[in-house]
Amino acid sequence: EYFHGERQQFDLPLEFYGTDFQKSVWAELLKIPFGETRSYLQIAQSLNNPKAVRAVGAANGKNPISIIAPCHRVIGANGSLTGFASGLGNKQKLLSLEQAQQRLF
Numbered sequence: 001e002y003f004h005g006e007r008q009q010f011d012l013p014l015e016f017y018g019t020d021f022q023k024s025v026w027a028e029l030l031k032i033p034f035g036e037t038r039s040y041l042q043i044a045q046s047l048n049n050p051k052a053v054r055a056v057g058a059a060n061g062k063n064p065i066s067i068i069a070p071c072h073r074v075i076g077a078n079g080s081l082t083g084f085a086s087g088l089g090n091k092q093k094l095l096s097l098e099q100a101q102q103r104l105f
Contacts (some may be wrong), residue, residue, distance in 0.1 A: 008034035008101070010068045018053040018062060021052075025059035029069040039077045057083055067094070 014030075016023045028043050040060070042054040056074075061083060063071040071096040076082045084091035 008098075012068070014065070014068070016064070016069075018064075021055060022059040022062055026063055026069045026092075028076050029060075029063065029071055029074070032070055032073040035101065035105060037075045037095065038071045038081075039075055040078045053077075054087070061085060070094075071097075 018026070024047055024102065026044060028038075028046050031036050031046075038046075038055050040053045040056045043056045044050050047056075049055075053064075060071045060074055063069050063085075066085065072091045074082055081088050081091050090091065
């Protein structure tokens, strides 16, 4: 459904297992709308911890459900694609897929 543009949000119950900080980062990922991005700095700022940019990146890398908790939507502060467990090429494909779907509506 996601890859065919039929699902932009997942409404299944989630129970994350990780540190409190990781869980707070993953909860922020769930707030990033389909087709949009946020920087690691923006995520850190939303957690009232703007110096935790690298820790946000590390938590992103430990995200166990990467499309449902959309860590691919997190980019560098300068707009660059950085870090993605499945590779930057796949990150670009996911972002392009979402942006193309957004243009349809």
